[in-house]
Amino acid sequence: MKQPAFKRVALLGKINDTGTRHTLEALISALCESQYEVCLEERCATQVQPSSCIDTGSLEKLGQWADIAVVVGGDGNMLGAARALCDHDVAVIGVNRGNLGFLTDLAPEDAVSALMDVLAGDYVREERFLLSASVKGESIKQQGVAVNEIVLHSDKVAHMIEFELYVDDQFVFSQRSDGVIIATPTGSTAYSLSGGGPILHPNLNAITLVPMFPHTLSSRPIVLDANSRVRLRAAKDNDHLQISCDGHGRLDVMPGDEVIIEKHPHTLTMVHPTTHSYYHVLRNKLGWGSRLF
Numbered sequence: 001m002k003q004p005a006f007k008r009v010a011l012l013g014k015i016n017d018t019g020t021r022h023t024l025e026a027l028i029s030a031l032c033e034s035q036y037e038v039c040l041e042e043r044c045a046t047q048v049q050p051s052s053c054i055d056t057g058s059l060e061k062l063g064q065w066a067d068i069a070v071v072v073g074g075d076g077n078m079l080g081a082a083r084a085l086c087d088h089d090v091a092v093i094g095v096n097r098g099n100l101g102f103l104t105d106l107a108p109e110d111a112v113s114a115l116m117d118v119l120a121g122d123y124v125r126e127e128r129f130l131l132s133a134s135v136k137g138e139s140i141k142q143q144g145v146a147v148n149e150i151v152l153h154s155d156k157v158a159h160m161i162e163f164e165l166y167v168d169d170q171f172v173f174s175q176r177s178d179g180v181i182i183a184t185p186t187g188s189t190a191y192s193l194s195g196g197g198p199i200l201h202p203n204l205n206a207i208t209l210v211p212m213f214p215h216t217l218s219s220r221p222i223v224l225d226a227n228s229r230v231r232l233r234a235a236k237d238n239d240h241l242q243i244s245c246d247g248h249g250r251l252d253v254m255p256g257d258e259v260i261i262e263k264h265p266h267t268l269t270m271v272h273p274t275t276h277s278y279y280h281v282l283r284n285k286l287g288w289g290s291r292l293f
């Protein structure tokens with residue numbers, strides 16, 4: 001069954017990358033020929049051949065104007081676009097010009113034909129939730145948003161910290177470790193996976209807490225309901241700590257501060273070709289065994 005078609009297409013991608021530039025130019029040519037309305041992110045516009053059939057604008061403008069955003073690059077570019085566009089009703093799809101490409105469905109060599117099918121309504125729609133982090137002292141001092149994960153860590157390299165962790169105001173544990181990763185299902189195949197966390201299917205309403213090098217043999221990752229409110233309390237004898245959101249947007253955490261992590265009020269709408277299979281992505285990206293029969 002066909003989905004609603006898209007008419008207004010935003011294009012954005014990796015800066016200063018030759019492959020990305022070639023893909024953007026091919027997409028612009030095909031979209032203009034098919035008479036779609038196209039707007040190119042202003043930083044990318046300086047790197048492609050100018051065209052009279054497209055407009056340019058900031059990420060904020062793209063979010064307010066577009067039906068769908070096509071991100072050409074790697075997973076990092078998708079994460080940045082998702083954080084910028086999550087407050088707007090814009091679907092997102094990616095063309096892989098990066099390394100692993102868990103979030104970027106379309107191969108560059110097939111991008112034009114595959115995207116045309118998606119724009120015509122041949123796609124599946126998927127909602128991914130995000131996490132928000134608030135650092136509180138006497139008041140809310142700083143806030144951040146993450147698609148993949150929120151990480152509490154020291155501002156020094158290889159430095160142990162101490163903190164308490166609460167879930168829905170129930171004490172869970174105190175811990176001495178390098179920090180803790182709070183990951184969404186989207187982020188469960190990223191930094192959390194490297195830390196020994198489980199893979200969560202994107203349809204699960206769950207988050208995972210993954211300790212980073214805990215000073216104990218009994219500490220293990222734990223999966224929680226995503227509607228839970230996680231509270232981290234930094235011990236007073238810590239040095240300067242930080243919260244990282246998807247590896248960016250670092251927030252300062254001082255001794256005695258609390259960090260509140262909960263679901264962001266808006267979701268990210270991802271669209272995939274109708275041939276998309278999450279298990280194929282895992283098998284392909286993680287090198288799992290192929291069929292025996």
